[in-house]
Amino acid sequence: MAENAPEKRKAILIGTKVDIIRDIRMGMKNVDAAKKYSLSNSTVALTNLSGGEKQRKRVREATYKELEDALLKWFLDARQKNIPISGLVLLKIAGDLAFFLRHENFKPRGRWLQFFKEHHGIVYRAVVGEAAAVNEDAGNDWLSADISAVL
Known part of the structure; x- marks a missing residue:
């Protein structure tokens, strides 16, 4: 398999998001947080920008x-x-x-x-x-x- 093949999309646990936000607020750079949690730079940046919003993108509540x-x-x-x-x-x-x-x-x-x-x-x-x-x-x-x- 090619080394540059895109990885599958994976959901990030809420606890991990909280840890990322905490680390960045304590002075860690986005690049370092991305390496620590094995995530892409853009994922860490978006997680930090969203501020840990309490929304889930993949779980839907029943309408009825x-x-x-x-x-x-x-x-x-x-x-x-x-x-x-x-x-x-x-x-x-x-x-x-x-x-x-x-x-x-x-x-x-x-x-x-x-x-x-x-x-x-x-x-x-x-x-x-x-x-x-x-x-x-x-x-x-x-x-x-x-x-x-x-x-």
């Missing part, structure tokens, strides 16, 4: 947190009962929950579902084993049950 919490609770309850759940079922339940929670602007879409799954670490896998053998009628009854119990 109440809805996501309710959907996650529903999902975990369904998983505990070994009921197979597809993405379409999650979108349908999310739409129903949004209606009950009066989120008129919420439209369940695939992109939102992808973000929800990534945020909560949900991965679709086949539920196997005798414990996972669920009567299909019982699953349908459970899916059509009153959703207000989740809220």
